[in-house]
Amino acid sequence: MSKTLTPRQREILKFISQHIDQxxxxxxxxxxxxxFGFRSPNAAESHLRALDGKGVIQLxxxxxxxxxxxxxxxxxxxxPPRMELPLVGRVAAGSPVLAQENVEDALRVDPALFRPRPHYLLRVEGxxxxDAxxxxxxxxxxxRTPEARDGQIVVARIEDEVTVKRFRRDGHRVQLLAENPDFAPIEVDLRHQALAIEGLGVGVIRHRLDA
Amino acid sequence: MSKTLTPRQREILKFISQHIDQxxxxxxxxxxxxxFGFRSPNAAESHLRALDGKGVIQLxxxxxxxxxxxxxxxxxxxxPPRMELPLVGRVAAGSPVLAQENVEDALRVDPALFRPRPHYLLRVEGxxxxDAxxxxxxxxxxxRTPEARDGQIVVARIEDEVTVKRFRRDGHRVQLLAENPDFAPIEVDLRHQALAIEGLGVGVIRHRLDA
DNA sequence: GCATTCACTGTATATATTTACAGTGAACCT
DNA sequence: AGGTTCACTGTAAATATATACAGTGAATGC
Incomplete structure (x- = not known):
């Protein structure tokens, strides 16, 4: 739980960061x-103590x-342009995908590799x-986006279950299609069932090839 | 042409860098x-002046x-551990895979993601x-390695053509197997044909998913 | 053999920096 | 109306820091 900073404290923090950069x-x-135009160094001192107390700097x-x-x-x-992507493993039922408990690691992969820019990596199960x-x-x-168009590969949440499928919509009827004949399509009627689009698949990384 | 530092100056520079990190x-x-055990702050001052003079630090x-x-x-x-991998596109006949002319780009992907550590990324054609x-x-x-074991996915060069296939060997008979029934296995007799293993596939990155 | 460079010692001092203490006034909560 | 937080002013002092100046001795180059 990061404590919130006052607007002034944010300015101070930003200046410190810039000073270090420059x-x-x-x-x-x-x-x-x-x-900042303070006439007393103690004004700065107090801000620093506050920022230290909130854990964003260390004195x-x-x-x-x-x-x-x-x-x-x-x-x-x-x-700053992010160089890491959080890796999300199994998503605990009812928790946001990016909740702390779901994040396993941060991988140094340039998000700019993919378009649109990804927000996280999800480990696919099953x-x-x-065939995709x-x-x-x-x-x-x-x-991350709640919008999806026909044919896109989506991360969807149905009744607290997170799944990766190809998206197809027809009015209030949504089909989530597997890319494997062994798996039946999932049909969702938006009038009766909750369906949330968590995001769009924009790329794949396979970090082990089995022999 | 960076002027050379004395060994002692290198130590000083290293310590400064470490101090900043820590x-x-x-x-x-x-x-x-x-x-460093100097009894005079002027020893440090002199070193700093020297390092400044050589342009590696700025006072x-x-x-x-x-x-x-x-x-x-x-x-x-x-x-610092390298964060980029060269991206190799179409490999010109007869040229080493990593020849300048074949390298299209450098992608910021942490090589530590994969094991063993990759040396480059090859754009797969076809x-x-x-099915893999x-x-x-x-x-x-x-x-990069010239060694391959049965079942591994290899980057091989046969008669100046670079290809990605699954490797299988039986004496001096090598099979390069596609993972797609539409493609016939390639058979190579090491006694008659040149076969070079350029390296092992250790991972995959797909940076666009088509709708 | 002498000049030069390197890596220091030793002393001194101006000044840069932290940090304590004592306040003020506005905004907000209750 | 009183308490609290926020964002400051103003002063003072200890101490941390940069930096000048004057040397030493060993190694290296010519």
């Missing part, structure tokens, strides 16, 4: 004060420029998409 | 002196910890490996 080291209290006592950003800071900063070249254990790159 | 900011002269006068690494520093530091979930246009992560 100079290679964090600012002093005086430099912070100069930038080292007695050392000049003893400020470092913690991983928590990332959540409050205009995010062979229902075999998506096999058991493959990682599906998923772009 | 603390988020560069060391002071005193901290450098403490680490900001009058500011505590006013040290930043320049791009030149990278050449003198133990290189559907001969369809390797489709036309897929990128095959390839680990």
């Amino acid at each position: 100079h290679g080291f964090p600012p002093t209290r005086a430099e912070l004060s100069k930038h 080292e006592r007695g050392r000049s420029r003893g400020i470092s950003l913690t991983p928590l800071a990332g959540a409050h900063l205009p995010e 062979m229902s998409m075999r 070249g998506i096999l058991d254990g493959d990682l599906l790159a998923v772009h | 603390h988020g900011f560069p060391p002071t002269r005193a901290e450098l002196s403490k680490h 900001e006068r009058g500011r505590s910890r006013g040290i930043s690494l320049t791009p030149l520093a990278g050449a003198h530091l133990p290189e 559907m001969s490996m369809r 979930g390797i489709l036309d246009g897929d990128l095959l992560a390839v680990h």
Whole structure:
């Protein structure tokens, strides 16, 4: 649970981050004060203590420029072009796909490889998409969106179950098609059953080939 | 031409880099002196001036910890684990797979995702490996090695043609098997034909899914 | 044999930096 | 109306830090 920052604290944090980018080291209290127009270095000190208390920075006592950003800071900063994608394994029933408990790892794969840009990788279970070249254990790159068009490969949630299928819609009747003759299509009537599109499959990574 | 550093200067540079990694900011002269056992802060100062002069760091006068690494520093530091893999498209006849002319791009994919570690990505052409979930246009992560065992997916070169197939060997008779009944196995007699194993397929990346 | 470079010691000092303490005023909650 | 939080002012002082100047000794190049 990342505690929320005040708007002012966000500005301070942003400046610290920028200063590190530009100079290679964090600012002093005086430099912070100069930038924000504080007449007292204590204004900066107080902000730093607050940011430290909220866990987004870490202060080292007695050392000049003893400020470092913690991983928590990332959540409050205009995010730098991400180089990692979270890997989601089995999705616990009822939890959001990207809930902490579902995230197994972060893989260093450039999201720019895929279009549209994926938000996470989902480990595929089962062979229902075999003929689309998506096999058991493959990682599906998923772009989060609730919209899907006919023929797209979607990550869908039906009654708390998350599944990967090809999408087809006809009015309030939706078909989720497997790409494997051994699996029957799933038919959903939107008037009677809940169906949520979690996202679109935009790519596949297979990180082991069996002999 | 990056000027060469003395061994001692390399040590200093390495320590500065490590300090930044660990603390988020560069060391002071005193901290450098403490680490290296200097009894005078001027020993550190001199080293910093030298490193500045050689362009691997940049000093900001009058500011505590006013040290930043320049791009030149990278050449003198133990290189950070590579994050990119070259993408090889169509391989020109007779040229090494990784020849400049065959490399189309460098993709930011962590090689550590795959085992053993791949050396490049090869764009697969054709559907001969369809039933192994390797489709036309897929990128095959390839680990360079001339050794292959039965059942492994290999990148092979026969008479200047590069192809991806499943490997099977029986004495001096090698079979290269497609994973698609529409394609006949390729039979090679090592006594009469040249066969080179370029590498092993260790993973697949599909960066577009068609609707 | 002498100049040069490298890697330091030793001392000193101005100044950069952190950090404590004592307040103020506005906004918000109840 | 009173308490709390937020965002500051203002002052002071200890101490952390950069940096100048004057040396030493060993190794290297010519």
